[in-house]
Amino acid sequence: MTQFHLTCKNWTRAIACFDSESTDGYATNKGKGESDRTMAKPVIMTVDDDPEVLRAIARDLQREYGDRFRVLRAESGAVALEALQQLKLRNQGVALFLVDQRMPQMSGVEFLEQALSLFPNTKRALLTAYADTDAAIRAINTTQIDYYLMKPWDPPEESLYPVLDDLLDDWLASFRPPFEGIRVIGNRWSPHSHQLKDFLARNQVPFEWLDIELSQEAQQLITYADCHQRHLPLVLFPDGTKIEKPTNIQVAEKIGLQTQAGKPFYDLIIVGGGPAGLAAAVYGASEGLHTVMVEREAPGGQAGTSSRIENYLGFPVGLSGSDLARRAVTQARRFGVEILTPQEVTGIRVQDQYRFITFADGSEISCHALILALGVSWRRLDVPGLDRLTGAGVYYGAAQTEALSCQDEDVYIIGGANSAGQAAMHFSKYARQVTMLVRGDSLTKSMSQYLIDQIEATPNITVQVHSSVVEAKGETSLEGLTIANTMTEEMQTVGATSLFIFIGAVPRTQWLDGTIMRDERGFIITGPDLKQDGHRPKGWTLERDPFLLETNIPGVFAVGDVRHGSVKRVASGVGEGSICVQFVHQYLSKVV
Structure with missing residues (x-):
């Protein structure tokens, strides 16, 4: 769950928060567990232009309800409405408004009428002086206000809490906790929106999709976020931040996916995160190799998009490609594999016994052994439109x-x-x-x-x-x-x-031109297929023949669908990825 803190500095304008010594610590940074519990609490908001009254009511609310609700206070209706827009963007639930009726610029009733469009199911109560009783009664009849309370409310145990208890119990009876993850607002027919949804889904990131053409809430949210429709898709994060028209890298960094390598050198680098690459990562790391796997889109590769795989050994009722990918990623990480996603490799070079890969941003990392598990992409259909x-x-x-x-x-x-x-x-x-x-x-x-x-x-x-x-x-x-x-x-x-x-x-291997031998369709040639007229490949310097899954460069291997002559099945890719690690060990035993 994404962590965030609700503090004064989060709001566009000043909204008074509880003092740092309060039991719930809204104005302080707390530990992860405490912050997560705070985030799930629905909000009670109180609004009053009198600072002393505001502090007093907030204190009594915090004392009685602070263990179950977040108590926020605002000094005017305008400030409170801005805060409510932020709560809406964060998808936070609001249980109760407790608002002073007689305030300058915006009365309590006027505030509640506007707040109704933001949170229509929130309970609404007015705080009134004796002279405002008639106005409060009219408000109950005309603007759906649930109750009014007289000032002063001492003692709260008799004059405040019983009324609020009834209102809050009634609200909780129909309350459904809002979705607390990422929300994506876009257009169904937007390629950018589709790309973003596909990226999140394939990386197992829960999100809520809101179609701007179908959802009134989506239209409200882009207004509150000050986002024009031409800047969609809009991504709203639980901490209140937003990104318009984001790249996959921007989203990945925000949600905590690792996009950069932690070290400059590894025993084994695997390029590609499909079944073959994931199997190689699991076996390599489990056998003691310091391993990093680099994936351009999402772990699972093309197989990860399969809705149902029913002929994979050990799963008699089948499993989805995303489920297989999730299990494999969990297993790889348990053995300490670093997984970089989304990250694209654009080049390979060799220097002595080291193999270097170059990323799209120009940075490099090196290794002793490299496995290319690039997979394949769907062939494009050349049809008008x-x-x-x-x-x-x-x-x-x-x-x-x-x-x-x-x-x-x-x-x-x-x-x-x-x-x-x-x-x-x-x-x-x-x-x-x-x-x-x-x-x-x-x-x-x-x-x-x-x-x-x-x-x-x-x-x-x-x-x-x-x-x-x-x-x-x-x-x-x-x-x-x-x-x-x-x-x-x-x-x-x-x-x-x-x-x-x-x-x-079709394989995406054009970037290997001049380095790795490929067939006429772009598939990587390995092992015995590298020999021509009984001769080893040009530039081969070792006394032995290339291993079964080794390319024309010693220590660089290819597995899975990208390999020339491979069987295009999930099980065969997993098999090649796992046995390739044995050839890696044999290679390393001679060069390290």
Whole structure:
């Protein structure tokens, strides 16, 4: 849980906080446990322009309710409204307003009328002098004020607490604790919003999504945050801070993900955090190697986006890719692996027995052994309209963050392999209809039989064979698709708001040009495949042949989907990552 302190300096204008000697310590920095408990408390706010009265009522409230509620006080209605906007941005609950009626500039009733739009379910009570009794009674009848209390209220045990107890008990009966994590405000059809949601979800960071077109609360919040719609997405953090149009790096640093290496040198560096990279990290660190893993997007890689993996050994009922990634990350960290995410590697160089990697910001770290577990990316489909609408209705991969948005809509999926089948099963839980567009004549050539059986048994999934998309329609978001039958050449135009594409994978290895040997498609060549006409690769200086998973540079290995000739399955990637560590040990035994 993100930690923050509610102190005077947090507000735009001065709002009086409790003195530092108060039992709850709102004006002091406390330990983590105490701060976390404080954060969860609903607020009681009292407003009065008389400093002595304000101190007295705040003191009595703190004494009776301070163990269950945060007591805040403000010297005017204007200051209190600013504080309430900050509480709204932090998603804090407010249980009770206790407000003086006779204040300059803004009376108690006027304040409560405005506060109602911010916190409509909060209980409202007026503090009045005898002369204001008639005004208080009228306020109860006209502005939904729950109660009025007379000044002075001594003794509070008889004149104050019984009334407030009833009001607070009534409020607590219907209170649902607000979400205390990150909130993201954006537009469903914004590629930047999609990218941000996908980054948070894949890194296992809970967040609340608010669509600016559908949520009145979202519209209020951007007003309070002084954010224009063109600066969305807006990220609100529990400590009251905000970032407009953030990069993944900005969000990662704010939420505490490690983006920079802790040391300049490691025994083993792993580039890529998919199943192969995570397995190598676990085995490397568990066997005593000082290990760091660098991931460009989120641990789990492409497999981490799978909605359901049912043929992975040891999980008879299956597990999601995100669950597999979460378990693996926990295991790796338990063994002391440093995980840098999001962080991109842009180069490799060799100097004596050391291997260096260069990050996108130009910094470097070095190691004795390096494992490339880069994985692959979805191949882009060259069809008019798709590039323009990517992230705005057109998505590559499962994009599970968009599933809820597809409720009762028609979803189209391009692809006929396991990843497409898993996505179809997942989206069938939300969408009205899921249509799979397959170029071939059936699913049997590329999909596991268990998935075929599940798809056939799901009534709202249709498999449309001999079909391909030839055009995507829409200006700012996907509105329709033109589908061609490759046998009859018949064209069909359908309305569509969501298209998910799974048409094969390509490696992102261009940055290895001139360093690591690759095949014509960009996959990394390793082991025996490096030999040409019985000769070792050019520049190879060792007396031995390259190990099974070793590249043309000694001490640099490749595992998983990025390796030439690999089996594109999660289990095989895990297997390669784990056995590669044995070759790393053999290499290190000769050079270290």
